Amino acid sequence: MALQRPRLRAMTSDLRNRLLLLLVLPLCVLALLGVWMDYRSADEAAARHDQRLLRLLPALADSVLAPGADEGDLPVWLLAPPVEDFLRHNPGFTGFSVRDVSGRLLLGDDWVHGAVPATQEPEFHSVEVGGVTYRVAVQRGRTGAGEMVVALADGSDPRQQWAQHLLLRVLLPNLVLVAAAALAIHWAVGRAFKPLVDLAAAVERRSPRDLSAIDEAASPAEVRPLVHSLNRLFSLVNAQAESQRRFVADAAHQLRTPLAGLQAQVEAWALLARSGVKTVENSQNSIQKQPQRQDGKAAAAITLGASEIEKLRDATRRTSQLAHQLLALSRADARSLDAQAMQRVDIKDLCENLLEMYLDAATGKGIDLGLDAQPVHVSGHGWLLRELLSNLVDNAIKYTPAGGSVTIRCGARPGPQGVASAFLQVEDDGPGVPPVERARVLQRFYRVPGTEGEGTGLGLPIADEIARAHGATLLLDTGASGRGLRVTLVFSA
Amino acid sequence: MRLLLVEDDIMVASGIKLGLTDAGYAVDWVGSGERAEEVLQHETFDVAVVDIGLPGMDGLELTRRLRRPEVASHDMPVLILTARDALHDRVQGLDLGADDYMVKPFELPELLARLRALLRRSQAATTAVLTFGPLELDTANRRVGIRREGDATLLPIELGPREWTVLEYLLIHAPKPASKDKLLQALTGWDKEITPNAVEVYVSRLRGKLEPHGVGLRSIRGFGYRLELQQA
Numbered sequence: 001m002a003l004q005r006p007r008l009r010a011m012t013s014d015l016r017n018r019l020l021l022l023l024v025l026p027l028c029v030l031a032l033l034g035v036w037m038d039y040r041s042a043d044e045a046a047a048r049h050d051q052r053l054l055r056l057l058p059a060l061a062d063s064v065l066a067p068g069a070d071e072g073d074l075p076v077w078l079l080a081p082p083v084e085d086f087l088r089h090n091p092g093f094t095g096f097s098v099r100d101v102s103g104r105l106l107l108g109d110d111w112v113h114g115a116v117p118a119t120q121e122p123e124f125h126s127v128e129v130g131g132v133t134y135r136v137a138v139q140r141g142r143t144g145a146g147e148m149v150v151a152l153a154d155g156s157d158p159r160q161q162w163a164q165h166l167l168l169r170v171l172l173p174n175l176v177l178v179a180a181a182a183l184a185i186h187w188a189v190g191r192a193f194k195p196l197v198d199l200a201a202a203v204e205r206r207s208p209r210d211l212s213a214i215d216e217a218a219s220p221a222e223v224r225p226l227v228h229s230l231n232r233l234f235s236l237v238n239a240q241a242e243s244q245r246r247f248v249a250d251a252a253h254q255l256r257t258p259l260a261g262l263q264a265q266v267e268a269w270a271l272l273a274r275s276g277v278k279t280v281e282n283s284q285n286s287i288q289k290q291p292q293r294q295d296g297k298a299a300a301a302i303t304l305g306a307s308e309i310e311k312l313r314d315a316t317r318r319t320s321q322l323a324h325q326l327l328a329l330s331r332a333d334a335r336s337l338d339a340q341a342m343q344r345v346d347i348k349d350l351c352e353n354l355l356e357m358y359l360d361a362a363t364g365k366g367i368d369l370g371l372d373a374q375p376v377h378v379s380g381h382g383w384l385l386r387e388l389l390s391n392l393v394d395n396a397i398k399y400t401p402a403g404g405s406v407t408i409r410c411g412a413r414p415g416p417q418g419v420a421s422a423f424l425q426v427e428d429d430g431p432g433v434p435p436v437e438r439a440r441v442l443q444r445f446y447r448v449p450g451t452e453g454e455g456t457g458l459g460l461p462i463a464d465e466i467a468r469a470h471g472a473t474l475l476l477d478t479g480a481s482g483r484g485l486r487v488t489l490v491f492s493a
Numbered sequence: 494m495r496l497l498l499v500e501d502d503i504m505v506a507s508g509i510k511l512g513l514t515d516a517g518y519a520v521d522w523v524g525s526g527e528r529a530e531e532v533l534q535h536e537t538f539d540v541a542v543v544d545i546g547l548p549g550m551d552g553l554e555l556t557r558r559l560r561r562p563e564v565a566s567h568d569m570p571v572l573i574l575t576a577r578d579a580l581h582d583r584v585q586g587l588d589l590g591a592d593d594y595m596v597k598p599f600e601l602p603e604l605l606a607r608l609r610a611l612l613r614r615s616q617a618a619t620t621a622v623l624t625f626g627p628l629e630l631d632t633a634n635r636r637v638g639i640r641r642e643g644d645a646t647l648l649p650i651e652l653g654p655r656e657w658t659v660l661e662y663l664l665i666h667a668p669k670p671a672s673k674d675k676l677l678q679a680l681t682g683w684d685k686e687i688t689p690n691a692v693e694v695y696v697s698r699l700r701g702k703l704e705p706h707g708v709g710l711r712s713i714r715g716f717g718y719r720l721e722l723q724q725a
Contacts, residue, residue: 256576260597261504267601268511275515320598355716356669360606370714407715 016189020182027181031174038170046135052086053137053152054122059083060150064098064107064143075145077107086152093132093155098148101140112153114138127153195220199227211238245330252327259323263316270313273306318456325458328387329444332465345382347410347424348373350389355408358393366402369393374411376422378491380470385424388466391459392426392487398455400430400484415490422491429484438476463487494612497541497566498522499529499555500574501548505597509542512601518608526550533559537566540612542604543591545575553589560590570611574599610669623664626722628708630664639706650702655680659695663710663720670719 059080066076077098079087087094097108103116111129114136122139134153141150199219213231216224304312351373362369378385389408396406409425433441433448440446442464445457460474467474472491479486496518500506510520521538523529526547541559545552556571558564570592587594592614593607616623621633629647630637637660638647652660662679663671676692696718700710709723 253576256597257502258504260576260599261502261508263598264505264508264512264601266508268508268515271512271601272515316598317600323598324596352672352716355713359670359713359719360602368714371716373715405714 015193016186019185019189023185024178024182027178031171031178034174035170049135049154050124050137053124053135053154056083056086056152057122057137057139057150058141060096060098060152061139061141061143061148064145064148064150067145074106075143075148083152086154090154090156093134095134095153097151098143099151101147101149103149106148108151109153112136112151114151116140116149195223196226199223203230211235211241248326249330252323252330255323256320256327259316259320263313263320266309266313266316269304269309270306273304273309322456322458325391325456325462328384329458329462329465332384332387332462332469342379343382344377345380345385347376347378347385347422350382350386351408351410351424354386354389354393357390358397362397362406365397365400367397367400368405369397370405370407372407372409372411376410376412378422378470380491384466384469388463388489389424389426391463395455395459396426396428396430396485400428404429404484413490424489424491425486427479427484427486429479429481432478432483432485433476441476442474460487463489494540495519495521495536495538496608497529497532497538499524499526499541499547499552500544501525501546502544505544505574509601509604512605513608516605526552526555529555530558533564533566538569539566540569540608540615541566541571542608543571543573545573556591557589568615570615572604572607572611606668613667614665623661625664625667625720626708627706628664628703628720630661632661648706650706652702653695653698655691656695656699656702659692660699663718667720670713670717672717674717676717 059082063080063083064075064077067073068075075098083096087096095109095112097110097112098106099113099116100106101116103113105113111127112134114123114125114127115138117123117138117140120140122137124135124137127134127136132155134155136151136153138149138151140147142148143150199214202214211234213234214227216227216231219227351371355369355371359369393406393408400406406426406428409427410423412420412422415421437448441448441460444461446461447455447457460476464474467489470491472489475488475490477486477488478484494517496513498506498509498513498520500509500522501524506522506524510522513520521532521536523532527549529541529543530550543552543555547555550558552573552575556573559571560567571590572593572595573591574595574597576597592611595604595607613623621631623630623632627639627641628637629640635657636647636649637652637657638649640647658679659676662676673689673692676696677687677689680687680691680695696710696712703710704723707723709721711719711721713719
């Protein structure tokens with residue numbers, strides 16, 4: 001049971017992860033594609049930009065009209081209208097420079113520079129000044145003042161802006177989108193699986209023996225086919241378990257009638273044999289199975305000794321007990337119990353009752369049977385609890401040697417959360433059960449190796465079954481004196 | 494003691510009859526409820542053992558009918574035998590007027606013990622004299638004493654009123670044990686505030702008076718006391 005919930009969680013989270021992977025991966029690819037396309041369009045725009053700068057470079061070269069009057073004087077220049085236009089149009093983001101071939105600045109802005117090109121071909125590069133990235137076009141060309149190097153810088157270059165705003169404008173929205181999608185998937189999976197999770201929880205909450213049908217109409221439409229299949233399975237398992245249970249009950253019940261006859265007969269012989277031993281000084285110590293007749297048919301009679309008859313009686317008693325216990329076991333089944341309402345059971349009264357019932361058996365064996373009972377009530381099935389206690393007391397008397405003592409206890413003790421819970425206990429000072437055997441003695445028909453006495457191997461399993469039917473726990477440990485067995489039934493508070 | 498046994502299973506019936514006859518009962522055995530009703534019209538019994546699962550009229554119906562006032566033995570104790578041990582049957586049996594029940598299969602000594610207890614209770618209700626072994630308690634004449642076998646005279650024992658109450662209670666319930674709580678309740682008619690120790694005092698006094706005559710009062714640890722015959 002405890003394993004199922006994590007398993008279900010694992011299932012949904014597994015599904016969640018798979019959906020996340022399957023949906024987020026394409027989303028990421030799409031985002032990257034978007035980024036690439038954006039880059040492409042920015043690139044095209046940049047190329048157009050470069051073209052424009054390229055077209056302007058000759059106009060800039062033409063602006064230098066003539067060399068200066070003296071060596072060292074500035075050349076005579078007048079900005080060509082397209083260049084002036086360009087500079088005026090984007091003030092602060094544009095610049096130009098005119099240098100001689102040695103790289104000395106003649107005109108324009110000092111920061112617009114670049115290596116002096118070796119050829120006449122225009123060259124482009126980017127330079128960052130004052131936080132702004134400029135696209136700089138440099139060309140070596142003829143001017144009115146001889147060969148000069150002209151350069152134009154443009155800070156409104158879309159490629160540079162694109163690089164700057166790449167994170168903010170393109171990647172971030174995409175990332176936000178992917179994250180949102182992931183959240184949406186997470187939420188949607190949880191939401192979509194809620195009916196399934198609810199169903200699983202409902203199945204889990206049931207007692208392991210509750211195989212009644214789940215209400216199909218109350219289940220969400222998505223899981224209705226599953227509920228239907230589950231119900232079908234439940235009813236099949238139920239029918240099978242029910243028929244098996246009924247078989248055991250019927251068999252045990254049917255066994256009891258012939259056993260009752262057999263036992264009554266043998267019990268009577270045993271009584272007769274014993275009283276015969278006492279009253280008649282019959283050296284044979286025996287009775288005859290068939291009354292001896294006068295007509296010579298006595299030859300058909302067999303003679304049984306008292307001890308043989310008692311062995312026969314004990315075997316019969318044991319078989320009867322087995323039939324009775326099988327019946328009790330099948331009745332303790334929670335499925336047949338669900339129909340019966342729990343009642344308020346006076347545990348102290350029950351203990352006193354059982355003490356009276358077993359007093360003779362205990363006295364006969366020389367066992368001191370005692371009681372330590374505080375008034376306590378529980379909600380349960382009286383006859384089952386009686387069966388449970390009777391099995392425990394019977395066991396204790398059976399396995400405790402003469403001179404030992406058996407104590408029936410009941411009362412309330414503080415539970416783990418401080419709430420008092422009722423308990424029922426039978427303690428003996430017999431041989432006890434070794435710790436390694438304790439779990440096994442609760443298995444049906446298991447008997448501790450080397451055990452003497454006439455047990456059926458069903459007493460403790462029945463007690464355990466009944467305990468479970470009451471939501472109580474059966475604990476086995478060593479008696480207070482360090483010897484014997486102490487069986488405690490603790491009811492949940 | 495005349496005992497009517499109503500049981501259709503021959504094995505069970507002959508076993509019970511054998512055992513009960515040996516224990517000193519005069520057993521009349523009939524195999525059906527109808528036959529039992531017939532027999533009860535002419536004869537009286539001290540106690541009846543009735544099986545529930547009879548052919549025709551079942552044991553519960555028979556029990557109900559033999560409780561009718563026109564039946565001569567309508568107040569005799571009835572012990573029902575049943576192979577059905579569902580709680581329902583038990584309650585129903587006792588509601589219909591049965592005094593005790595036993596679930597088949599059962600041990601004969603237990604049946605004998607229960608019959609003894611039933612007879613003792615019915616005897617206590619009808620006669621004034623309660624006996625346990627040699628002990629005799631005459632509630633009508635408020636006399637208690639020891640009667641030896643074959644002895645016509647009663648050897649009287651002197652008891653105080655509270656000792657009497659304790660002994661009477663123990664005798665009515667013998668051979669079942671009596672709890673200290675119940676004895677205490679029986680004694681509260683005498684004293685408003687009586688302590689559990691008082692019960693012990695009266696019991697120990699009774700022991701002193703009864704044990705010389707072979708009647709013991711055994712303590713049942715944590716529960717109470719029980720009258721027992723001591724082995725000589």
